[in-house]
Amino acid sequence: MAEWELRKLRILRTLRERGTVTATAEALHMTPSAVSQQLTNLAAQLGVPLLEAQGRRVRLTDARLVLAHTEAVFEQLERADAALAAYARGEAGQVRVGAFPTAVPALVVPAVRALRETHPGVTVRVREAEAAEAYDLLAAGDVDLALSLAAEAPSAADPRFTHVPLLTDPLDVALPPDHPLARAAGLTLTDLAAESWIFGGSGPWSDITRRACERAGFSPEQGHSASGWTAILAMVEAGMGVALVPRMAAGRRAGVVLRELGADRPVRHVVAAIRKGAGEAPAVDRVLRALRRTAGRAA
Structure with missing residues (x-):
């Protein structure tokens, strides 16, 4: 099976579009000799000639049909880039939330509904847990965000967690x-x-x-x-x-x-907790912000 190198395939595709090695080199910010060398290496890897002389110029052989098969690969890579960009902006991603029973209908569900409207790419997975258990799940990495009670929280000096007050519940x-x-x-x-x-x-x-x-x-x-x-x-x-x-x-x-x-x-004081540094994850930050807005309305 041939070894495929996307960089070389991109050069081949650009040559098909631009028509000459010189124009290809200009488009890709390369030298003409570097373009020729990369295409020669690609031909050797594929085991078929890709270029043939035509006077002082070169043209693609019928082996360019390989591009018909690689376009789907380029398309999927574009989709992957878009998905990663959305994740980086906090517009996509999965966040696991552990919450004590009364917090699920009162805070988590309204926050999830709001996120569906504003950030449909953010998925929230909910796990009901008692207030103290939520911290155990957070410490073990089983959830990304925990809703609990301040009275059940570990010491404020615990270096593992960051606490965010949500509301005071009479x-x-x-x-x-x-x-x-x-x-x-x-x-x-x-x-x-x-x-x-x-x-x-x-x-x-x-x-x-x-x-x-x-x-x-x-x-x-x-x-x-x-x-x-x-x-x-x-x-x-x-x-x-x-x-x-x-x-x-x-x-x-x-x-x-x-x-x-x-x-x-x-x-009782309701708090959210995340592992230290986890707030820098955009999707976690989105969910935390939605919970704070919901808590503000509930208060």
């Missing part, structure tokens, strides 16, 4: 509609100290609920354990207890009253 209290405090004025977390609380037995939401209540001066009595918002809100609706619910959480229920708390209102 926590509201979910009450059954017939609860005596469902419409009380100036409701605070302390007013609910004697309630039966619904939250997970472990994990970030358990920690957030316990910390919020402890800052308000009491330790919450856990009446039921659940980690999914559908289960938690269903139990609240049934009058089985109360729960803290992040405002950006999906799955609100008509039979649940969500009340904003007063002075002791707890919040």
Whole structure:
């Protein structure tokens, strides 16, 4: 099988277009002797004569038919150049995003929709993960960008990550509609100290609920354990207890009253994290910017 060299094939194609070695050399910023030498080498590699003398000039032999087959190669190379240029401008590429459950519908999905309109060549692959797990995935290289909670972040001195604050998400209290405090004025977390609380037995939401209540001066009595918002809100609706619910959480229920708390209102801080230096990747930067715009609207 012949060895193909694109540079020499380009010279051959230019000779076909320009007609003379001199014109070819001028077009390619080469000397005529260099053009002749490259074409002689190409003929030797292909095992067929490419040029034949015609007076003081040369012309291509019928072996120029090789160009009919190489045009497809040149076309694909042009496409590759265009794809690389789009990638370099952040207009194409794949970004893997790890996000905790409530961030997926509230932040990631709207950001992906916006990117489809502005940068359809950027593909986002979403992986749902708990807030702490998102950092493990990021450190392992399994995702390119992680959405998590500041409370779950490694130390700010950790040299592996760059953190980007996205929003402060207030926590509201979910009450059954017939609860005596469902419409009380100036409701605070302390007013609910004697309630039966619904939250997970472990994990970030358990920690957030316990910390919020402890800052308000009491330790919450856990009446039921659940980690999914559908289960938690269903139990609240049934009058089985109360729960803290992040405002950006999906799955609100008509039979649940969500009340904003007063002075002791707890919040959680949502952050994005990337590996140090990864923000220089244009596609990652595009996704991060889309998430920041979405978070700004959500806030």
